[in-house]
Amino acid sequence: MSSIFSGWRSSLVIRVTGTIVLISILIISFVGTLLYNRISTGIFDEKLHIAIADAQSTARSIELQLQFAKYQDRATVKMVANEILAVPAATDNSPAREVALFAYPNVRSTLISSGTSNLMMDTSIPKNLRLETRKSPSTKWERTRILYVSGRTEEAIAVGHVISVSNFGKYEFYVVYSLSQQTSTVKIIARSLLFAGGILIILIGFVTWVVLRRLIGPVREAARIAEELTAGDLDQRMDVAGTDEVARLGYAFNEMAVALKQQISRLENLSMLQQRFVSDVSHELRTPLTTIRMASQVIYGSKDGFDPATARSAELLISQIDRFESLLVDLLEVSRFDAQAAVMEVEEIDLVNLVRESIDYVHPSQERLITLTTESERLLVDVDKRRIQRILRNLITNAIDHREDAPIEVTIRENETVVAIGVRDYGIGFSSKDRASLFDRFWRADPARARTRGGTGLGLSIAMEDAKLHQGTLEAWGQPRRGAHFVLTLPKFAGGVVDSHPISVVPRGEQLTEREIGDL
């Protein structure tokens, strides 16, 4: 049952065929009923006309015979009267035609006796007809059933007429005509109509189904190919033959696929061009930069012989070349992200170790400025080591820059699918207004105290892109003078997603303040 229902909902063929069959049943039964009624009424009316004419002529001839007989002797009258009821019984070829004769109650004569033909019962003549007949001299009729004494019955029409013979009085005269032939004809017609209707409905259903299948076939094909196009197989095309509407669907579909492929390859070309440009710029800038750097180092190496101003200039030259280089590196990285040309090099690494290394790298001195809290000593994850290291170094450097002599807490937590690293400082923090632009390029929290460590201003923006590249998230929380909390959450395995957050970005104990401020 449910499969029919689901087929109804999912298959256009079943739904349309079903609907058409239902409508056909309604129309055909309506037309069939109408036809049946017209035909059976026509057949009955015809028989009725014949019956009335026959009954009238029979009555007239009886009247005439009796009229004539009254001048004869009583025996003749009796014979004529008996002849009236002597009607031949029904045979296979001739349907029953019975007569009944009833004297009016005031008739005293016994010459003409009341009675029926062939043992038909009096009750075959409906009471109502007898009343109507007695009321006026015109011919009356009514449908009835012939009831024989034997118990046999037959559909019939009873036609009533008054026979009035002077000297003998008035008589009700009825002729009852069997409708057995008409009934069987109507039955045959009804059966034929039903049969024809049934065949018609089956045919309509079948033809609809076949035609729809032919029409829907290409649509199904189109749907299948569209799915494959979506899956990335841009070379899929529909088989098209002919010039009809279905073929036009196919042509249009194929043209769409071609256009789609062109568009995609155009975008790919653009991305490739951008990548080429980045790589060319990189090459063109780096070669002279190498020469400049080496030259500056040669100059710096002999600065002892310079006067103080020239010596200081050599120092500045060196440090600014470093800054220029890191800016170049960051810009190239950003443009690689923009061109979607950033490539991940995923390998299995120990994240705890990587965090330790990053802390050591940023803050090599032995004082316990940074505390690391981790649940496990070894935590293998599939990541691009260079990128994750870059994020970690950036977050830790930021924390040190803004810590205001307070310690920094680094936390690692994991569950089955994701791992999170939180970097918390208790320094100057940032306002919720700043949080929105924190990850923007070249954005600086406080221009007055910027560039303490000469960052490029691209670090957090790159960190965010790196996190996204890993399908991870990088969140930030901060309050002025209460510090900041950055949480990097990554899927443990390549292809995973971040479905939970082992470390909440809002630090414990700060939720209340956070709620007061409201979600940004």
Add this chain to the structure above:
Amino acid sequence: MTLIMVVDDDQDLAEMLGIVLTGDGYQVDLVNRGDEVMSAFAMQNPDIVLLDVMLPGIDGVEVCRLIRTVSMVPIVMLTAKGDTQDVVAGLEAGADDYMVKPFNSSELLARLKVRLRRTGAQTSGGLSIGNIKIDQIAHSIIRDGQNIPLTRLEFDLLVALAKEPGRVFTREALLSEVWGYRPATDTRLVNVHIQRLRSKVERDVENPEIILTVRGAGYKAGVVGSSE
């Protein structure tokens, strides 16, 4: 005197390299085109080659491959592109090390020194790793009675692993041991050379028996006779 062949199409950089290297006591031979390298190489027979990737004539990766067909001389690629494909292509072509522009003179000199050093502290007697005998005096390895030529770097890599058979070397440890420095992220240098080395010494690269991978950690030497 040690002869360094510098191949770079940028005249200024080549000249600057010449100044720095000559200042440190090396003899320098400058070549500007890729297609001139092989003839110059045959004539000069340098002790080490500094090779730019982008060169007119033949590109640096191809030059590297050509040099490797005739010599096991140390090759250091100079690349302006830190991009993976470029670096890996150079390493796969047989370069021992690479430097991304812009680099420091001191860094360059340090790397050259490491590449030029003779493998020191030779233990007496042969080392072995897996089924391979290492002859440290002849600087060669023997597998199944056959002599397999290795570059000096590949040899150093194999010796480093063989010296401490039980130890698992992280990529970082190998970097500092063999390449003599530790830009801790640059593990592809190790990965590519391990692959190259395996293609020379392993019977089946897919199932290494001599240089084993320790998942999530690094590499270690195969046990002697482990394949039997």
